Amino acid sequence: xxxxxxxxxxxxxxxxxxxxxxxxxxxxxxxxxxxxxxxxxxxxxxxxxxxxxxxxxxxxxxxxxxxxxxxxxxxxxxxxxxxxxxxxxxxxxxxxxxxxxxxx
Numbered sequence: 001x002x003x004x005x006x007x008x009x010x011x012x013x014x015x016x017x018x019x020x021x022x023x024x025x026x027x028x029x030x031x032x033x034x035x036x037x038x039x040x041x042x043x044x045x046x047x048x049x050x051x052x053x054x055x056x057x058x059x060x061x062x063x064x065x066x067x068x069x070x071x072x073x074x075x076x077x078x079x080x081x082x083x084x085x086x087x088x089x090x091x092x093x094x095x096x097x098x099x100x101x102x103x104x
Contacts, residue, residue: 024037024038024101034102035100035101036101036103037100037101038101039098040094040095040096042095044094045094046094047091047093048090048092048093048101050088050090051086051103052087053086054103055086056101056103056104057081057083057084057102057104058082059076059080059099060078060079060081060098060099062098063078063098064078064096065094066094067091068093068094069087069089069090070087076099
């Protein structure tokens with residue numbers, strides 16, 4: 001309800017995504033978590049190394065993505081999300097979609 005205070009701290013500059021590994025764009029990164037957006041293309045896999053110290057959430061923004069970790073495979077339609085438990089197994093994404101990966 002403090003509209004004046006909220007308006008005082010708004011950043012009106014256009015957000016320009018930072019490029020990162022595997023053609024992804026950094027949405028947010030700090031010492032606690034990071035969010036990356038990946039553009040998946042048909043016939044190409046994107047593999048992210050496993051990390052047994054943190055979990056990941058994968059959200060399909062548009063299109064259909066196939067997420068594979070070890071023997072587990074899940075298909076995500078736009079708007080669906082999968083949580084990947086901490087593991088040393090790589091996370092492999094394929095399909096034709098835009099996905100956001102949030103690592104905590």
